[in-house]
Amino acid sequence: MTSLRHVSGHPAAAPLGALAAGLAGSLYLYGTDPHQPGHWLPRCPFNWATGLLCPICGATRMAYDLLHADPVRAFHDNALLLLCTPFLLAVAGRWAVAGLRGRRWRPVLGARASYAVGAVLVAWAVLRNLR
Numbered sequence: 001m002t003s004l005r006h007v008s009g010h011p012a013a014a015p016l017g018a019l020a021a022g023l024a025g026s027l028y029l030y031g032t033d034p035h036q037p038g039h040w041l042p043r044c045p046f047n048w049a050t051g052l053l054c055p056i057c058g059a060t061r062m063a064y065d066l067l068h069a070d071p072v073r074a075f076h077d078n079a080l081l082l083l084c085t086p087f088l089l090a091v092a093g094r095w096a097v098a099g100l101r102g103r104r105w106r107p108v109l110g111a112r113a114s115y116a117v118g119a120v121l122v123a124w125a126v127l128r129n130l131r
Contacts, residue, residue, distance in 0.1 A: 012099035030067050034060045053128045055121040080124045
């Protein structure tokens with residue numbers, strides 16, 4: 001009999017757990033319109049504290065729109081995140097494949113790439129709040 005400790009330590013446990021959580025969240029989000037008030041969805045803490053949009057603000061609405069096959073509205077909600085979605089899915093897929101093959105994989109960004117990502121996020125946050 002396989003112990004829970006053995007299973008939870010398997011390299012595939014984290015990506016499969018993330019996939020399960022993502023699917024559960026997607027099922028809930030599919031029937032919960034974040035464009036309408038009154039639904040139980042968390043508000044961005046940065047937006048709550050400052051009234052400004054953070055680089056990720058609109059991600060929940062974007063995901064809802066994608067689940068309902070509305071890419072134009074999703075682009076309006078968060079264009080940067082939508083454009084990064086194929087890359088993020090490829091990284092998640094590589095993580096899952098490595099885990100299923102019994103290997104651990106963790107992407108590593110170098111210092112320059114980290115600074116570039118940070119600069120893009122700050123620029124996006126500023127540009128989004130100029131309207």
